[in-house]
Structures are given as C-alpha cells and as structure tokens.
Amino acid sequence: MRVTNKxxxxxxxxxxxxxxxxxxxxxxxxxxxxxxxxxxxxxxGTTQAIKQRIRIDRINQINRNIDDGLGFLNLTDTxxxxxxxxxxxxxxxxxxxxxxxxxxxxxxxxxxxxAVILEDVVALANTxxxxxxxxxxxxxxxxxFNLEGAVVTYHGDDGSIQRQIGFDETIQTNVTGSEVFAKxxxxxxxxxxxxxxxxxxxxxxxxxxxxxxxxxxxxxxxDVGAKVNRLETQKERLLDSKMxxxxxxxxxxDVDLAEAIMEFSLKQTALQAALESAARxxxxxxxxxxx
Numbered sequence: 001m002r003v004t005n006k007x008x009x010x011x012x013x014x015x016x017x018x019x020x021x022x023x024x025x026x027x028x029x030x031x032x033x034x035x036x037x038x039x040x041x042x043x044x045g046t047t048q049a050i051k052q053r054i055r056i057d058r059i060n061q062i063n064r065n066i067d068d069g070l071g072f073l074n075l076t077d078t079x080x081x082x083x084x085x086x087x088x089x090x091x092x093x094x095x096x097x098x099x100x101x102x103x104x105x106x107x108x109x110x111x112x113x114x115a116v117i118l119e120d121v122v123a124l125a126n127t128x129x130x131x132x133x134x135x136x137x138x139x140x141x142x143x144x145f146n147l148e149g150a151v152v153t154y155h156g157d158d159g160s161i162q163r164q165i166g167f168d169e170t171i172q173t174n175v176t177g178s179e180v181f182a183k184x185x186x187x188x189x190x191x192x193x194x195x196x197x198x199x200x201x202x203x204x205x206x207x208x209x210x211x212x213x214x215x216x217x218x219x220x221x222x223d224v225g226a227k228v229n230r231l232e233t234q235k236e237r238l239l240d241s242k243m244x245x246x247x248x249x250x251x252x253x254d255v256d257l258a259e260a261i262m263e264f265s266l267k268q269t270a271l272q273a274a275l276e277s278a279a280r281x282x283x284x285x286x287x288x289x290x291x
Contacts, residue, residue: 045252052249058167059242065163066235069173070228072129072161076175077224079127079134083184084217086117086124091210094191097203104198111195118188122147125181135177137161144177145185150193152185154178165234171227175220184213 093110096102102110125135125145132140138159146153154177161174187209194202 049249049252052245052252056242056245056249059238059245062164062166063235063238066165066231066238068130069163069165069171070231070235072134072173073224073228073231075127075129076134077221077228079124080175080180080217080221080224082124083121083180084214084221086121087184087188087210087214087217090114090117090188090191091207091214093195094203094207094210097195098200098207102200107195107198107203111192114188114192114195118152118185118192119147121181121184121188122152125177134174135180137174137176137178145181150189152181152189154182165231166238169234171230173227175224180217180220183209183216187213 093113097107097110122145126143127134133142133144133156134140136142136144136156138161139156140161142155144154144156146155156177158176158178160172160176162170163173165171187206190209191203191206194206
C-alpha cells in the first residue's frame, strides 16, 4: 500500500486533534476541580455520583423533618411545664381553702384565681408552632380549645403526626389535646365550682384529681423528652452519614489538583511534540510537491 501525502496529513491531523482534546479535558479538570464534564466522560463515576447526591438530598430532607419535629416537641415540653406549674398553683389554692379557717368570702376570691388559671391553661393549650396548633392532633389549622363559661370544647382530633427521621424510620412528634387537657380542664372547672359553692368536701376531692393530672403531665413530658433525645441522636448519626457520603462524592467527582497539573503538563508536552513532528514531516513533503 502506498502511503500518500494525504494519508500522512490525515494521520498527523488526527494525532494533533486527539492530543488537543486530551489537553482541553485536563484544562477543564484543573479549572472546575471535577474529573468529568459530562456523563460520557466517566459513565460509572457519573452513576455513582448521582446515587450519592440522591442519598445526600434525602438526608437533608430528613434533617429538615427532624428539626421541625424537635421544634414541635421542645415547644410541647415547654407548654406542658407551664401547665404543670399552673396545676401546682391550683393545688396550693385548694389546700389553703380546705383549712377550717377559710370562709365563703376567701373561697369566692380563690375561685376567681382558679378561673384565671383555667383561662391561662386554655391559652397554653392553643399554642402554635410555625402557624400550626400543637395540640390539635392532625387538625393543626384549627384552634383546638374554646372556653365558654364553665365549658371547654375541643375542636381538634386524636390524629398523630408522624415524621420520617431515617430512611425507614418514623416517629410521632405531637401530643393530642384530648390526651393532655381533657381531665385537666374538668378538674379545674370542678375546683372553681366547689370554691364558689363553699364546698369544703368538694375542694378536698379535687386534690387527688390535681395530683393525678400533675403526674399525668410529668409522664407525658418524660415521653416527650425521650423523643427529643432520640431525634438529637438521630440527627448526629445522619450528620456522620452525610459527611461520609460527601467524602465519597468528592472522591468520585473531584480531581487531585497536583496530579491534574502534572497530567496537564504531560499532555501539553505531547501536543507540542506532535506539532513539531508534523512541521518536520510536512515541510519536506511540501518541497517535494513544489519541485
């Protein structure tokens, strides 16, 4: 087979083009800090990077769920602490009014203080977090409690709010109003009415009810606290997982800068050599053509 000048020129052109493309790829790697520009540069690496990014995005979403759940639960705990303090005060009033020295006038004044406590507890039961009522069950847009006279009505439901806190793990982050306040309101209303009636025996009966309510709220607070600890622990685990995935993603996508610079230098040298070689070959061929 005769090697013509055209064949030589084509081979030279292909060699220079390939070296130029390799050099351009190295330039991109140094400038962007990434090993590949498009999926075809590294199909396997691209697939791995996409998988890692999907998992990182899921972790970010789960962390947002956890942060929302922590806000919900921490506020719940704070409110329950406030309710418990009000119940302790109501018990102090009840104890004082069971004394033989207390009279109808004293108990009437005490009834007014209990009425204020009842109003305060209703206000606490209608606490909102980011525009959602925390004790309304799943009806978070409905104000759960309404006080009219000596009657408190509940407009929420008994639905639980579940939040994803792991890839296959959920947790309930709300406490329903009926669970916390049904007996509480009943007891405070009973205490208020027995004080108004100057009913010493009735006042004494509410003491056990108040103790039961205080104990119930302590139990609920304990459960809320356990969930807060669980969410905080899970958040730390997810942070560790995210760091690991981010490192894997970096190993997949990012270039070793020192290695990339060295590779760029080698490819630049290769391109220069190809150009010089082409010049030496083409010049005699051109002279032969002119002769």
